[in-house]
Amino acid sequence: MQLVETFIKGLNGLNPQQLQLLIVSSVGVGLLTCYMLFKKKVPKTIPVGDGWWGRGQKPLSEDKKIYPFTVQTSEDEIQDLKRRIDQTRHTEPLEDGRFHYGFNSVYMKKVVSYWKNEFDWNKQVHVLNKYPHFKTNIEGLDVHFIRVSPQPREGQKVLPLVMVHGWPGSFFEFYKVLPMLTERQDEVVFDVICPSIPGYGYSEAPHKRGFKSMDAARVFHKLMERLGFSEFYVQGGDWGSLIVTNMSQMKPECIKGVHLNLLCEINQGPGLVISLMVGRYLPFLVGFTREDVRRLYPYVEKNVYEILQETGYMHIQATKPDTAGCGVNDSPMGLAAYILEKFSTCTNKEYRDLEDGGLEKKYTLDDLLTNVMIYWTTGSIVSSMRFYKENLSSNLMNRIDYRTGIYVPMGFAAFPQELMHCPKPWARWRFKDIRSYSYMPSGGHFAAFEEPKLLADDFVQFVKKVESKKK
Helix, strand or coil: CCCHHHHHHHHHCCCHHHHHHHHHHHHHHHHHHHHHHHHCCCCCCCCCCCCCCCCCCCCCCCCCEEEECCCCCCCCHHHHHHHHHHCCCCCCCCCCCCCCCCHHHHHHHHHHCCCCCCCHHHHHHHHCCCCEEEEECCEEEEEEEEEEEECCCCEEEEEEEEEEEEEECHHHHHHCCCHHHCCEEEEEEEEEECCCCCCCCCCCCCCCCCCCCHHHHHHHHHHHHCCCCEEEEEEECCCHHHHHHHHHHHCCCHHEEEEECCCCCCCCCCCHHHHHHHCCCCCCHCCHHHHHHHHCCCCHHHHHHHHHCCCCHHHHHHHHHHHHHHHHHHHHHHHHHHHHHHHHHCCCCCHHCCCCCCHHHHCCCCHHHHHHHHHHHHHHHHHHHHHHHHCCCCCHHHHHCCCCCCCCCCEEEECCCCCCCCCCHHCCCCCCEEEEECCCCCCCCCCCHHHHHHHHHHHHHHHHHHHHHHH
């Protein structure tokens, strides 16, 4: 009784704002507790399945050999590009439009001029061929990948690693981070395999409908089996993060650890709403840190607006990719504008305020145009866009991979300029064994391309934690 009287006196001493906060927090914690108690148990794996994405019917036998591949070009290819650039029709931008309406056409004139007169595609092809390229046919598709194997010192442990890109990137995003992983001087070094998602760059596009992230995950598992690996690490951002997560769900016994620099497949149920309500006022109750609060509030509403503002391309590609693809597949300038605008706003949203989109703050035009040329010379922009329709044509929350927990060791690098911040408590809803969660000091969506050393260092410290615990 005395305890109750003391509690009532304490309530009487609160001002209206404090009382409201206490009520909201209490209700929120209660709802969260009920949700955690009664939520459905998540499955631990997803079916491996099988598929055939080549032309026609699946043959009785498949060619499982691995063939060397060399990126090539020709004078005809280069002259055709320059002819198309000469026929570009530029649109006058709005006064003070900067990058708020998309790619600024004044800056685009500089880009296409550089592309035609200074960019050396022959030289960049030589750069691409710096690392060994291969192709092998899996489920009817010629799958492209690069493999960079180390020359380990005595006592060094060699660990296999699969790194998967996203859109509108390519395997080339990893060229700066590769030497930081394959030429290490400490106790671990990595044998790195970077495949191209089917339909991207030098990987053949699926010829049938329905090729999703889980199909890419299965194809990459088959690739690693073909290379002789039964255990390996995986790393990814953008679509790569979903694909390597699916690989972890599909065959967890093969994945030593999964490291991500994008985490958007979080639980979107009442737990999210409750944690947002409570976390703003009493972050410790939902496990938020000061840095989580700084990144989430008071910008939650702004973040929703930012997501709407920056994901129009996603809606187009998830519904009618072939229609939009007609233009960008036919026009070098259209393709460059469509791709490079993402390397502006997804690197730093504040770059919209700059006339040049800030593109040359973090990247060189040679690097950016090399990535564009991988799409241009392979004619793969439309097939890469289709990956959105295949994955987003139905509700992701109804997919089995969304409802399946991930039990392999997980590491997450939270870059501050990513479109949406994911606090560690949200990550825990799906990832059951988080070994490393890092607040990165700088960087955005294209982490390997923009901040290769930060990404490499974070990945290595994650691996060392996993290997140490195994010992």
